[in-house]
Amino acid sequence: MDRTITDLYINGKAVPASDGGRFDVLDPATGKVIASVADGTVADAIAAVDAAAAAAAQWAATAPRERAETLRRAFVLMTERAEDLARLITLENGKSLRDARGEMAYAAEFFRWYAEEAVRSAGVVTTAPSGQNRILVVRQPVGVCVLVTPWNFPAAMATRKIGPALAAGCTVVLKPASDTPLTALALAGLLADAGVPAGVVNVVPARRSGEVVSTMLHDPRVRKLSFTGSTEVGRVLLGEAADQVINTSMELGGNAPFLVFADADLDAAVDGAMIAKMRNAGEACTAANRFYVETSVAAEFSRRLAERMSALRLGPGSDENTEVGPLVNEATVSKVDSLVREAVAAGATALVGGRRPSQAGFYYEPTVLCDVRPGSAILHEEIFGPVAPIVTFDDEREAIELANDTEYGLVSYVYTGDLARGLRVSEALEAGMVGLNRGLVSDPAAPFGGVKQSGLGREGGHEGMLDYLESKYIAVQW
Structure with a gap:
């Protein structure tokens, strides 16, 4: 498919914002406009959740090996397209090509790592201390996930969330930073080329970030929020997530x-x-x-x-x-x-x-x-x-x-x-x-995350996929 996407990406298609709105993306090296991108609305956010919810059951039922192979193909494609993507990052983010190339290598590794982790979602069977029954624990995908990513690592922060979510069997709506939406949209095209089914990954750039994300967090079909950004915004989103008791992962500020x-x-x-x-x-x-x-x-x-x-x-x-x-x-x-x-x-x-x-x-x-x-x-x-x-x-x-x-x-x-x-x-x-x-x-391969006001949960490593899984306990006797 065409990898140059400047519209929203919902249910496997590039679509304009419902109200036709667009916003400009600037080159930090010059301050000049480099692209115009669709500005997602509340209606678009709901459409993206609709698509993710419709695709959820089939993706969760997809064999772990098949999900793994899809992520592996994404890693290969990302490696093949690394130079083009690095230049795109530099264009909208400003970082040096050296740093952008380093980010691409790092970002692609999340697809490779979680391709390997997708087949390792092991449960547990033990005997209850009383001897009366077995304790059977299985791990199931948490459901539809809202992923909110920052501008400083537009590829790596997206793959660090998309990789484990897809490996676990979840579908996602990605809301990228409005300073750097082009990289996220390019990743959507790459994932489609890798064989990710329509609706599994949706991307909604928006200037109205608070309104759009809040709408999704108040949709009962959304069961997971993963956010990377400032502690101040993280506190607000934790409050929003509490209304529907949504599973949250927060990678917040540092000092x-x-x-x-x-x-x-x-x-x-x-x-x-x-x-x-x-x-x-x-x-x-x-x-x-x-x-x-x-x-x-x-x-x-x-x-x-x-x-x-x-x-x-x-x-x-x-x-x-x-x-x-x-x-x-x-x-x-x-x-x-x-x-x-x-x-x-x-x-x-x-x-x-x-x-x-x-x-x-x-x-x-x-x-x-x-x-x-x-x-x-x-x-x-x-x-x-x-x-x-x-x-x-x-x-x-x-x-x-x-x-x-x-x-x-x-x-x-x-x-x-x-x-x-x-x-x-x-x-x-x-x-x-x-x-x-x-x-x-x-x-x-390592668990990334902080303590105190720097966040909740871990990304990367085996722990990163566990953040997208729920443990279900079954008491059984045989």
Whole structure:
């Protein structure tokens, strides 16, 4: 089928919005319009749920091996089309081609992983302690799922949800971020080419996000919500989901600390910092947001990090030489600039960067701040940009207290040459994931998710498919 879809995708077809509405998608490198996309309405949301509900029983009854082979074909197609999809991501998201290609490899792996997991939805049979009966537990698909994804990883956040949902036997309605709908619509076409039946995957871009998602969450046929986005929106959606007691998975905001102890290999720590901070130009929930460095090595670490950051090439993501592309929109770059200005006004020093360049587009210079005051907003808000604020600490206890001083708990990073300390600190950190002497934690085979205000449930790994299954207990005697 034609992979260029700019309408809604419902029941296997590209269709216009019911009221004919459309919205523009911008290139962050220039601020210019690159496409016009159908703007879904409440009626369109119901039509998508209709399609998903109609396809649900047949897809749930499809043999696990057949579902697995469909996902495997999707992985192969995604790998074959990776370059075109990476360029599409760069066009609507702004990230460098290097980052977009990395996202495509990561995104495709969710289809491969869940192709393998689809045939491993094992139940349990045990004998009741009383000996009177058997306890038989079977796992069944939860039903129609609403998937709400963000703009920062438009392919990977979609496949991380679609993969396990389809593997489990669920049908879905995907509501992508309005900044980046083109990638989601391209994935819909790819999945159709892979053999996903009509109605199993539906995509409804919409500017009226709250109204459209709320309508679906109040439809009794919808039994699952999986959301990736801000904690503020997550709280609202949890309230909405409560009205119909909908199963929810929430991957929310982060405020990741990056701890560097004096006994760490500083070369490795700086390498890890560049990955943890600058992947996708800092526009990631897993991005290192606060750097805590032991006092005796803080100056040297800061110098090395500033040197590496200053060498990064800033420019349009479509340029092969670009290492840092533009941020996604004006609101994002304005927020980053405001946080940096506030920190500097309070006494921080910009070792490198610290301003918006004069060129057109939504750019911000890679920035390293030292002498950041503990109460600065930049340490308590998710930056979502290429800025590394550095604070010093004197001992392990203080480092842990500083790291845990946040309502968030998605991921933390620790660099130390002492394995015992590394494991001890990892256990003490209030985070769902820890990178120990490693700047990258994301892996389709691992359970991804946070604690505290960073979310509920896990995506990826075996746990990721369990989030789309209900356990049914049957008491039986034979």
